[in-house]
Amino acid sequence: MMASMSNAVSTLTTFKPALEESLEYFWEHFSAYAVSFTLSPEPMGSPLLEILTPLGPVLAFDRGLTPLPNENTPILLHAQVERWQDEPTAQPILRHLGGGRYEVVGRVVERLGGAFFLLEIASQSESLTLLLAGLEPPPVGSQGVARLAPPLMAFRP
Numbered sequence: 001m002m003a004s005m006s007n008a009v010s011t012l013t014t015f016k017p018a019l020e021e022s023l024e025y026f027w028e029h030f031s032a033y034a035v036s037f038t039l040s041p042e043p044m045g046s047p048l049l050e051i052l053t054p055l056g057p058v059l060a061f062d063r064g065l066t067p068l069p070n071e072n073t074p075i076l077l078h079a080q081v082e083r084w085q086d087e088p089t090a091q092p093i094l095r096h097l098g099g100g101r102y103e104v105v106g107r108v109v110e111r112l113g114g115a116f117f118l119l120e121i122a123s124q125s126e127s128l129t130l131l132l133a134g135l136e137p138p139p140v141g142s143q144g145v146a147r148l149a150p151p152l153m154a155f156r157p
Contacts, residue, residue, distance in 0.1 A: 023065055027076070027155055033118065033131055034074035034156070041068055049154050051075060054126035055094045058102070060154035076155040079148040081134035086144045092121045094128065100150030104130065108142045119146065 040050040041062075049062045060077060062068075079102065090105045097103055106121035115133040117140075122128075138144060 023063055030076055030131055034076040036072040037075045039073055051154060053128050055128045061151040063153045064156040073156050076131055078131045078153045078155060081132050081146045082149040083147040084134060084138055084144055086142055088143045090145055092123055094121050102148045102152055105145050108138050108140050111137055111140055
């Protein structure tokens with residue numbers, strides 16, 4: 001019996017719900033929250049976009065359905081929350097940590113059902129709203145620090 005137990009392979013699986021059925025479905029479902037930004041595609045066919053937001057430029061993985069237009073484009077910035085910590089006195093921030101990781105501090109302004117919620121990062125004169133997903137979304141009104149799992153994604157038509 002001991003010999004058979006030592007040969008047993010133990011596996012650990014982590015359940016992560018599917019957040020999007022398709023690009024089209026995701027855009028159709030959440031496009032009302034998109035905001036127009038100026039885009040700068042990265043050179044040489046990279047899937048990254050540099051997006052000029054009111055809080056500064058961010059790099060995001062392009063999840064667009066069509067070739068990039070040359071004008072401002074409605075964009076929905078989306079990411080999964082890797083870790084959330086309530087911080088009622090934290091100052092709003094959008095910080096690139098490198099390697100596709102971002103840390104954001106903001107306030108939950110709306111729960112959208114399921115895992116989805118809107119986080120507003122508001123400085124004194126500018127703001128940016130992200131569509132985030134988490135296994136346990138914080139309640140509306142919560143101010144906190146969210147460490148985002150890479151990549152930050154840019155959905156567009």
